Amino acid sequence: METVADKTGLTKKQSEQAVSAMLDRVLTALQGGQNVTLPGLGTFSVKATAARTGVRPGTSEKIQIPAGRKVSYKVASTLKESVNG
Missing domain, CATH: 1.20.5 (Single alpha-helices involved in coiled-coils or other helix-helix interfaces)
Known part of the structure; x- marks a missing residue:
């Protein structure tokens, strides 16, 4: 701060x-x-995810992954350009 x-x-x-x-x-x-846009930084949005079958690591057990929502971020072109020079 x-x-x-x-x-x-x-x-x-x-x-x-x-x-x-x-x-x-x-x-x-x-x-x-x-959606939330922070000028010069990027845009945050929420996207729905479908239910799907997954595999538990280590045991290869099939599990059901429920539908949900996830936060997605798209970087602003000005930020991308400033980082890449």
Whole structure:
């Protein structure tokens, strides 16, 4: 949080509260099925996964994996370009 505090002029406690509030908002949006775009960073989304049969490692036992949801992330092109030079 020191970096956030230094760049924003907020105290460390205020910086922690601001970052925590942002992360809570992102989590709430994803739980509601909404996409979250952070400009220059990327887009988070929730995708449904189908039920499927899997294999337990070590025993080769077939198991049923239930349907669910997973978080997906697509990196922003500006971030990708800045990392790759």
